[in-house]
Amino acid sequence: MPSAKSSLLYAGAAGGSSQAQPNDTGFRGICHYCHKPGHCKKKKADRAKAAKNKDKGNKDKGSGTPRKLLMALSASSSHQPVLGPELWLDSGASFHMTPMASLFFDYQEPCESDAVGLGDSSAHDVLGKGTISVQLSSGEIREIYPVSYVLGLTHTLLSIGTAAQVGFDTLFTAQGAFVLDAETGDKVAFGVPVDTLYRLDAHISHSQASSVLELVHSDVCSIMVESLGGKRYVVTFLDDYTRYLIVYLLAHKSEVFSCFSQYKALVENLHGCLVRVLHCDHGREFVSGEFETFCAEAGIQRQYAVPDAHAQNGAAVRVNRTIREAARCMLLHAGMPAAFWGEAVNTAVYV
Known part of the structure; x- marks a missing residue:
């Protein structure tokens, strides 16, 4: 079991009512405030505060309404x-x-x-x-x-x-x-x-989309090692309704727009319906002038995540992480050089 100090995450409200002090304080000296034996000013104040909180708690309990957060x-x-x-x-x-x-x-x-x-x-x-x-x-x-x-x-x-x-x-x-x-x-x-x-x-909402291509998630992830084909990035397009995933390997982030135009033509011809919403982050590759113009002319609504708020683009971020982890495991298991990550990514998406 992990120690309480390192793993117990107290999520309750700060400043909750304190526990009452015991009647026997253990103090046997003379109070410097009232000059009477058996208590000191601080402990006397604590006992009074505890008694007040106890009375307040009893009133709350009698009202039938929980007072705690x-x-x-x-x-x-x-x-x-x-x-x-x-x-x-x-x-x-x-x-x-x-x-x-x-x-x-x-x-x-x-x-x-x-x-x-x-x-x-x-x-x-x-x-x-x-x-x-x-x-x-x-x-x-x-x-x-x-x-x-x-x-x-x-x-x-x-x-x-x-x-x-x-x-x-x-x-x-x-x-x-x-x-x-x-x-x-x-x-x-x-x-x-x-x-x-x-x-x-x-x-x-368990399902964000009610039909194919109603919502498409996209994100770009960078790879530290250059692939055999000179690629350094991966862009993913994930259909929210079917979870159908297509990836493209990129040498530069500026290629994202051309990849999206290819993706749009492919899936619209495959499914017989139009891409309606593209959900992505505020990366420059997604907010270029030609990208904005293309989506406006095609009637595609844009949804952006708040900058540095990766959780708002969670579907695409998580699928990228899954692909990277799967590709890394394949390379380690096969004993292949890291430069083969492009082939491993394509294989991970296929399977």
């Missing part, structure tokens, strides 16, 4: 609600997490053991991590990654701190919680206040 709602809570796919904003969570395995459309076991501490002092193992797809009230589809799979929770929690790290700020008002794009200030989502909590106005 969402992370404190464990499986043993007497206020446990019906488990559902709703998304809840949590300022105390260290990372995104859910107790529902059915929400993941991409999932993998963790490489090392982790645990998460809840507000009731219980600890639960992180069984895996993956990606969930969310459809906002505006109809826009967003991917959230990584989301930890943690049994013992009663809600799917979205960490405000983790969201801030990838470019999203949260503004709390009397009307609710506004999730804003940190760069543009535009509203991305809204948290509806429910008692002292905030439910995101979104729902889980």
